[in-house]
Amino acid sequence: MKKITIGLLMLCSTLVFSQEDALVFFADKENVADALANPLTILTQDALDRKQLHGTPIDERDVPVTPSYVSEIKDQPGITVYAKSKWMNSVYVRGSQANIENLVNLSFVEEIEFLNDNLNFSPPISGTRDKFEIENNSQRVVYDYGLAANQVEMISADYLHEQDFTGAGIVVAVLDSGFPNVTSIPGFSDMINEGRLLGTYDFVLKQETLDNTSSHGTRVLSDMAAIDEGQLVGTAPGASYYLYRTEDTNSENPVEEAYWVEALERADSLGVYVTNTSLGYQDFDDASYDHDYSDLDGQTTIAARGANHAFDKGMLLVTSAGNDGNGFGFVATPADAPGVLTVGAVDGSENYASFSSYGPTSDGRIKPDVMAQGENAAVIGQFGDVFFNNGTSFASPIMAGAVASLWQARPQTTNAELMQIVREASSMFENPSNTMGYGIPNFEEALMMLQQLDTDEFLLENEFGVYPNPVQEYLTVSFPRNITSAELTLMNVLGERVLKTKVSNTNNRVEVSKLTSGVYIAAITSEGKTNSFKIIKK
Structure with a gap:
């Protein structure tokens, strides 16, 4: 039916x-x-x-x-x-x-x-909110060398660059409202001259050209891709980019969410790794289309559904939390999606920026995921000038570029693994909050965690392992590839053997519940090779 x-x-x-x-x-x-x-x-x-x-x-x-x-x-x-x-x-x-x-x-x-469910209809009080209001309030000044130093160093993206991880070989799609003059601005000349601008498309007007559009995307792109010596360097200056316009600044309508999903699908078909979205949707010109808080569960809106498909397809979606901290409050969509790395804003001293939208989502998940500088963030404008802007719109690309540079270090890492590493490398991972999420990532620490995956995989392939440790009832032995049997010996701290048994890759559990609590040495021997481990019996 x-x-x-x-x-x-x-x-x-x-x-x-x-x-x-x-x-x-x-x-x-x-x-x-x-x-x-x-x-x-x-x-x-x-x-x-x-x-x-x-x-x-x-x-x-x-x-x-x-x-x-x-x-x-x-x-x-x-x-x-x-x-x-x-x-x-x-x-x-x-x-x-x-x-x-x-x-x-x-x-x-x-x-x-x-799109009009009219379940909680309430007309707008004073018209549709300008989502770019905060970002468009610019403080134009003359900057010295290292203009973007604080926003880059805050998350240790500079450490990635020092290790020669600049996003080279990683393809990024930027979904925004327009990118005027990108091909002529000196700060993007390296990207253009090296053939790393891979393509553009306007999903609103169905054309390749992006002329006569909002400059918001140009500023967003600069925090990832720009190299303006002595002024501003982005967090992924070596990556390759697709630029997609999905936002129609002349109106606010949920069709823009559909354009956005179309762009994701094209990005996936072209092999894109990372996307940046400095857009969000909650209220519309027709208030009957508005998303209320219950809609922001990461599964309901068009954008959230598309984001989850994109994550399932292997891309890592980085998205701004939104600038509604002093208004509606909660993160909009697609920032509510579980398949999105949502980025909130802090100031230059790493304090929460009051305009940054917060969580939790309506189903109780932590959002935003992480934070980056979005108050007084350095950007390049459509005329090549460098100035400060406010908004989670700029915290997001700062983070997205760092993610792209990190992924270069180990491209075989999955999007889910990489997203979790970024969370775990953040300052508040053990104690997240609704305003700061898991905190500010340290990409030096994230790189070490990423590289540890290679060590872990090597050990799993070539060495024995034992778990859990500490152990209470059963000790399990993991076998390296091509070895099927071994001998396990447990010695106490006095050097006395307390257990000796045969194990195999199909019978690899050993009961230790009757041993007294304390420290033991486990020796696993096979084919003349022995691995030893310190075991704590609870």
Whole structure:
């Protein structure tokens, strides 16, 4: 049975012809088996290489939406298609409520989800909030050498650069509101001249050029990609970049979330590792589309759903928490998604910036995840000038660039492993808060943790191991590759043997519950090789 999710059912005939927005979900896709059997028809080789490196599955979600379905939707009376999503197998449409409801009669339409649920309708008090209000309040001054030093050194991204990890070989997609003059600003000349600007696309106007758009994205990009000697160097000056416009600054409508998901899908198909999103969505021009707090559970909004698909596909999404700390308060979407590394803002002294949106999400998770400098952050503007801006919009790219540089050190690391390392390397990991999340990361510490993964993997492959330690009842022996049996001996501190037994890779548990509490030496011998461990018996 087909399901229709309709957020607003009105009896007033005068509203029947008003314009509504909705997601239209399709029942299936064509040629799925052929596409999966020949993945180069739907993904680039770079995308296949990244997915193979990380063990990311290629599945039906990677297959494009059936073009004939999209065409037939476009041909329906009064319907305009604005975006499509292969991950969700859907299109984003606008039309009258009646015309949208009629789409369910098409054989390939499975579900319709209106964006206007009107469950907690409350008209805006003073119009739609300008999400870039804080960022656009700029303090223009003349800067000396090391302008960006504080924001880079605060998270020890400079240590990564000293180790020659600048993001080289890592592809980053920046999803924003526009990137005017990027190809002519001197601070981006290294990226341009070295061919590391891989492509651009405007998902709002459906064109390659990004001219005559908001300068917000240019400033955001500078905190990652710029090299302006003596003025500002970003946190991933060696990475390669795709620039995508998904934000329409002329209006605020949930279609922008659909554009954003489209951009993620393109990024994934091109082999992107890291994305930066300095955008967030909570209130709209039409207040009936607003996301209330209960929607911000990381699973409900279009953006959150798309983010979780992107994370599942192997990308690491870095996203600003938002600038609503003194207003709505909580992080907007997609910052609420569990598949996103959400970044809040601190000032130059590492104190919480009051405008930074906070958590928890409505389902109780810690957000933001981490913090970076977003108050008086150095940026390059659309005319090449360097100045200070405020906003989590700049904390996010500072973090995203550091993540890209870190990933260069060990590209086989999965996105989930890398995200967790960044959290664990943060100043408040043991005691997170709703305003600061897990705190400010130290990327020198994160690099050491990342490199330890190689050591751990080597030991697992080539050495014996024992766990848990301390032990109470059973001691388990882990075997290196190609060894199937060994002898385990336990000695007490007096050098007396208290236990000797055979173990194998299929029978590797040894009961020690009857031993007295204390310290023991475990010796595991096989093929003339012995590994010794100090064991604590509880």
